[in-house]
Amino acid sequence: MPLALLALALGAFGIGLTEFVIMGLLPEVAADFGVSIPIAGYLISGYALSVVFGAIIVTAIANRFPRKQVLMGLLVLFILGNLVSAIAPTYAVMMAGRIIAALCHGAFFGIGAVVAAGLVSPSKRAGAIAAMFTGLTFANVAGVPMGRLIGLTWGWRASFWAITAIGVLALAGIARLVPQDQGDHRLASSMRSEFSIFRNRQIWYSIAVTVLGFGGMFGAFTYITPLLTDVTGYGEGSVMWLLALFGVGLFAGNLAGGLAADRSLTMTLAVALVALAATLVVFAVTAHDMIPAALALFLMGVFGFGLTPGLQMRVMHYAGTAPTLASGANIGAFNLGNALGAWLGGLTIAAGLGYTSPLWVGTAMTVAALGILALATRQAHAASPSLAADGSVATQAPITPGASV
Secondary structure, three states, X not given: OOHHHHHHHHHHXXXXXXXXXXXXXXXXXXXXXXXXXXXXXXXXXXXXXXXXXXXXXXXXXXXXXXXXXXXXXXXXXXXXXXXXXXXXXXXXXXXXXXXXHHXXXXXXXXXXXXXXXXXXXXXHXXXXXXXXXXXXXXXXXXXXXXXXXXXXXXXXXXXXXXXXXXXXXXXXXXXXXXXXXXXXXXXXXXXXXXXXXXXXXXXXXHHHHHHXXXXXXXXXXXXXXXXXXHXXXXXXXXXXXXXXHHHHHHHHHHHHHHHHHHHOHHHHHHHHHHHHHHHHHHHHHOOOOHHHHHHHHHHHHHHHHOOHHHHHHHHHHOXXXXXXXXXXXXXXXXXXXXXXXXXXXXXXXXXXXXXOHHHHHHHHHHXXXXXXXXXXXXXXXXXXXXXXXXXXXXXXXXXXOOEOO
């Protein structure tokens, strides 16, 4: 594995921490700024909305510059945002720091996925993307509990100081290890030509599958704590370990999904969606039983994040000369899916359908994603010979590997 992938994974780890660690620190942050916990929760939703904006706009602007330099610039923005959060004297300044950090999120993952794919041979690109996303999954497995422990021991600001330090290390790693471009960033010469990729119906199909498939999983996960405590019967002290189990599932699914997608992309996505829908149904039916519920939670992470490398590869394949913008837009779609799934799940809970209802919402979203994937695959077969015989998207995406430093 190229060492540059480790640098990209470290950056992904830091960004994952920035997004998720505050979820475990909300009471402390709210108390420090003298606001309610729901108001403090806007620091999460504000971050998510900024990710969607930055994933498209920042990526489109940055796409005309060398990718290595863009990644370094994005990490400088990331460091600045977390530094502002660490020293924020007021809630408004804290929100500003969150927004600054979020603007780099989508662009970093979008551009980083293209750079990662360019570091290896075409047959290993999904695996390389999965290696970079390993940093994000590790942030869920170990980083978030560690960030909470740091915050409870030395104060919540210490967590953001630690994330700032991680950003500095990632910046140094990318500066030293990531190859320079060979000029392929000049293929898209104008903002108008970059956005022309959205004329391709397959781009929209890919984004829709991302929104619905990933949103189905994370929409259910949003309300997992009250489900585990109020329905399954686990104690509060057990939830952290169960969330760690879910994180292990994310980690394993991401790696397995990358390897499988390199062999058969469309089949991997289809199997993962079917398995995820089945897991959500089983989870909803067995939610009152501790062991089946824990197993279902683990498998939900496996199949949910098993989609990630393949979804990124599919949208990059159909982007032609603008894989970077397509990749960034798809990162925005992940976050949009999270928000949509959480909103729909919240509506069912508010309607009195109980904490298992988001699992059924997630099932419906996942089945819809599978239907769209089937439609997209059928139309792609009819329109282009570039689909492999097994139904997978050809891996020869127009991504030029960088030269050696």
